[in-house]
Amino acid sequence: MKRDVILTEVALRDGSHAMRHQFTEAQVRASVAGLDAANIPYIEVAHGDGLGGSTIQYGRSLTDEFKLIEAAVETAKHAKIAVLSLPGIATKPDIKRAADLGVSMVRVATHVTEADVSLKHLAYAKELGLETVGFLMMSHMAESREIVEQAKIMVNGGADVIYIVDSAGALLPNQVMDRVQALKQEIAVPIGFHAHNNLSLAVANSLAAIEAGAERIDGSIRCLGAGAGNTQTEVFVSVLDKMAIQTGVDLYKIMDVAEEIIAPILPQPQEITRGSLVLGYAGVYSSFLLHAQKAAEKFGVDSRDILMEIGRRKAVGGQEDMILEVAAELQKA
Numbered sequence: 001m002k003r004d005v006i007l008t009e010v011a012l013r014d015g016s017h018a019m020r021h022q023f024t025e026a027q028v029r030a031s032v033a034g035l036d037a038a039n040i041p042y043i044e045v046a047h048g049d050g051l052g053g054s055t056i057q058y059g060r061s062l063t064d065e066f067k068l069i070e071a072a073v074e075t076a077k078h079a080k081i082a083v084l085s086l087p088g089i090a091t092k093p094d095i096k097r098a099a100d101l102g103v104s105m106v107r108v109a110t111h112v113t114e115a116d117v118s119l120k121h122l123a124y125a126k127e128l129g130l131e132t133v134g135f136l137m138m139s140h141m142a143e144s145r146e147i148v149e150q151a152k153i154m155v156n157g158g159a160d161v162i163y164i165v166d167s168a169g170a171l172l173p174n175q176v177m178d179r180v181q182a183l184k185q186e187i188a189v190p191i192g193f194h195a196h197n198n199l200s201l202a203v204a205n206s207l208a209a210i211e212a213g214a215e216r217i218d219g220s221i222r223c224l225g226a227g228a229g230n231t232q233t234e235v236f237v238s239v240l241d242k243m244a245i246q247t248g249v250d251l252y253k254i255m256d257v258a259e260e261i262i263a264p265i266l267p268q269p270q271e272i273t274r275g276s277l278v279l280g281y282a283g284v285y286s287s288f289l290l291h292a293q294k295a296a297e298k299f300g301v302d303s304r305d306i307l308m309e310i311g312r313r314k315a316v317g318g319q320e321d322m323i324l325e326v327a328a329e330l331q332k333a
C-alpha cells in the first residue's frame with residue numbers, strides 16, 4: 001500500500017477532552033472498526049492527557065483507559081494502536097501495560113522546551129520494541145532553532161519520528177513551514193505535525209507541513225479533539241486526494257465513520273466557538289477550554305478573560321490549577 005502521508009487518527013485520545021473523558025467501550029469498538037475498515041494506519045487511544053490522565057486534576061475517565069486500549073487492539077485488523085505518554089502523568093508501568101495489551105507505538109509528549117524529560121520513556125518504549133514518537137507540545141512557544149535542538153535530544157534518545165504539536169492552534173502556515181523545514185534540514189527521522197483548528201487553519205497548516213516535508217499528520221474525525229478539534233480527518237483525506245497525495249484511506253468509508261459513528265456521540269458540534277477561537281488567538285492549550293468554562297461558571301467571570309490571562313502567563317500543560325487561580329483573581333478584581 002503506497003502512502004505518501006501517514007495519518008494518525010487522534011479522536012479516541014485528543015477527542016477524550018471534548019468528550020469529558022466519557023468514552024465507552026462500545027463507542028471505541030465501533031469507531032476503531034470503522035477507522036480500520038477505512039484503512040487508517042494508526043489510531044491513538046488513551047485519556048486526553050495520555051496514559052494515567054484519569055485524575056481529579058485532568059478529569060476522571062468513565063471507562064478505564066486500558067479497557068479501551070484492549071478493545072481497540074482486539075477490534076483493529078490492520079491499524080496499529082498508539083498511546084500517548086506524558087512523563088510525570090504516565091509511568092513506565094503504564095507503558096508496559098499498554099505494550100502487553102498489544103499497542104504498537106508510544107508517543108512521548110513534553111513541552112517544546114523540555115525534551116529531556118522524555119528520555120526515560122523513549123528508552124523504555126524502545127526496550128519494549130515499540131515504535132516511538134517525540135511529541136513537542138506548544139510548538140508556537142519556541143523558535144525553529146530551539147525546536148531543532150529539542151528534537152535532537154529526542155532523536156538521540158530513540159525517537160523514530162518527531163512531531164511539531166500546535167497544541168493551542170496558534171501557529172500560522174508560514175510558521176509551520178519554517179519549523180518543519182528547519183527540522184528537515186537537521187533531523188534524519190520523519191517529521192510529523194499535529195494541528196488544532198482554533199483559528200480555522202488546521203487543514204492549511206497541515207498542508208504547509210507536508211509542503212515543507214512532513215510525512216506524518218494527525219487528524220481527528222469530525223474534528224473530535226480538544227478546543228475546535230484537529231485537522232478534520234475526512235476533510236483532509238479528501239483534500240489530499242484532490243492533490244493526488246496518497247493516504248491509502250477510503251474516502252467514502254471515512255466520510256461514513258464521521259457521519260454515522262462519530263457525529264451521533266458528540267456532546268456538542270465541534271465548531272469554532274468564541275472560546276476555542278480565544279485559545280488560538282491567545283496561544284492557550286486546547287485542553288484548557290472546558291476547564292476554563294467550568295471555572296468561569298463557578299466564579300461568575302468570562303471564560304475568555306481567563307484564557308487571555310492564561311495566555312499572557314504562558315501556562316503549559318500540567319498547570320490547569322492556574323485556571324482556578326486566575327478565575328478567583330478576576331472575580332476579586
Ligand SMILES: CC[C@H](O)CC(=O)C(=O)O
Nearest residue numbers: 014048049137167287317
Ligand atoms: C495534554 C496533552 C495534550 O492534549 C496533547 C496534545 O494533543 C496537544 O498538545 O495538542
Ligand SMILES: [Mn+2]
Nearest residue numbers: 014167194226
Ligand atoms: Mn492535541
